[in-house]
Amino acid sequence: MSSPSTTPLVKMEGLHKSYGNGAVKVLQGLDIEMKPGDRVVVIGPSGGGKSTLLRVLMGLEKIDQGSISFGGKPYISAEGGKTHIDSKVRRSIGMVFQHYTLFPHRDVIGNLILAPVKVRGENKAEARERAMALLSRFGLAHKANAYPAQLSGGQKQRVAIARALMLDPKLMLFDEVTSALDPELVAEVEQVILQLAKQDLPMVIVTHDMWFARNIASRVIFCAGGVVVEDGPPDQVLGSPKEERTREFIERVFHIKH
Numbered sequence: 214m215s216s217p218s219t220t221p222l223v224k225m226e227g228l229h230k231s232y233g234n235g236a237v238k239v240l241q242g243l244d245i246e247m248k249p250g251d252r253v254v255v256i257g258p259s260g261g262g263k264s265t266l267l268r269v270l271m272g273l274e275k276i277d278q279g280s281i282s283f284g285g286k287p288y289i290s291a292e293g294g295k296t297h298i299d300s301k302v303r304r305s306i307g308m309v310f311q312h313y314t315l316f317p318h319r320d321v322i323g324n325l326i327l328a329p330v331k332v333r334g335e336n337k338a339e340a341r342e343r344a345m346a347l348l349s350r351f352g353l354a355h356k357a358n359a360y361p362a363q364l365s366g367g368q369k370q371r372v373a374i375a376r377a378l379m380l381d382p383k384l385m386l387f388d389e390v391t392s393a394l395d396p397e398l399v400a401e402v403e404q405v406i407l408q409l410a411k412q413d414l415p416m417v418i419v420t421h422d423m424w425f426a427r428n429i430a431s432r433v434i435f436c437a438g439g440v441v442v443e444d445g446p447p448d449q450v451l452g453s454p455k456e457e458r459t460r461e462f463i464e465r466v467f468h469i470k471h
């Protein structure tokens with residue numbers, strides 16, 4: 214048995230995923246291993262399956278073949294056309310999406326404490342206290358009683374991140390969380406994620422923002438055609454800032470057709 218220090222946090226093996234009864238093959242034998250503390254940025258051509266990969270990892274999609282283990286234990290597997298998902302493991306993963314998924318009829322604090330109180334049976338006063346501490350950390354304490362419609366896009370995404378953190382995730386998934394934001398609101402959300410990175414929270418991030426990718430990633434994975442094409446430190450995969458490969462790279466990434 215491997216020691217805890219060498220046990221991968223996540224091990225995806227031979228993942229296959231298609232839509233429309235196999236008509237659209239998205240993941241085609243994907244293998245990715247994450248160490249504890251890894252911050253993986255996934256980049257690749259549009260439609261290449263980056264969101265699908267995150268949704269599979271979050272246990273939101275069935276898979277056709279392959280398996281995922283989490284902390285050395287089985288998490289997701291496919292057998293006889295069925296996908297088995299360990300829901301306890303799934304609850305230890307947090308995800309934030311491109312489009313805000315806050316409950317519109319609950320205020321910010323209500324959004325944060327809902328799952329801890331209802332799902333985990335946490336004491337309401339304690340959950341509120343934790344929620345307020347998180348909101349203060351994210352500069353949002355003054356918005357605790359605001360409703361989602363009264364928040365800017367950047368504030369909504371910061372609340373969505375805080376809400377995910379209320380469940381003490383062991384892994385966070387961010388799917389293009391700044392893509393729908395006005396440019397001036399992007400930085401406030403990226404700063405929050407950079408703050409989390411400093412605390413060694415493992416994460417998988419899908420982003421089209423190469424500055425952010427370079428600054429947040431411990432590893433960059435370039436996926437195309439449903440498999441991993443490149444996997445390495447940011448400077449290796451994106452090119453070092455001195456080489457100024459980034460622009461050329463972005464063009465290569467976003468103009469690939471397959």
Ligand SMILES: Nc1ncnc2c1ncn2[C@@H]1O[C@H](COP(=O)(O)OP(=O)(O)OP(=O)(O)O)[C@@H](O)[C@H]1O
Nearest residue numbers: 232233237239257258259260261262263264265266
């Ligand atoms: N629910 C679905 N039903 C059918 N096809 C789907 C579904 N979700 C995604 N697809 C298809 O699967 C492929 C991969 O989509 P996905 O959203 O994972 O790509 P992506 O790399 O995240 O793209 P982008 O960078 O444009 O967000 C695309 O061809 C898409 O049209």
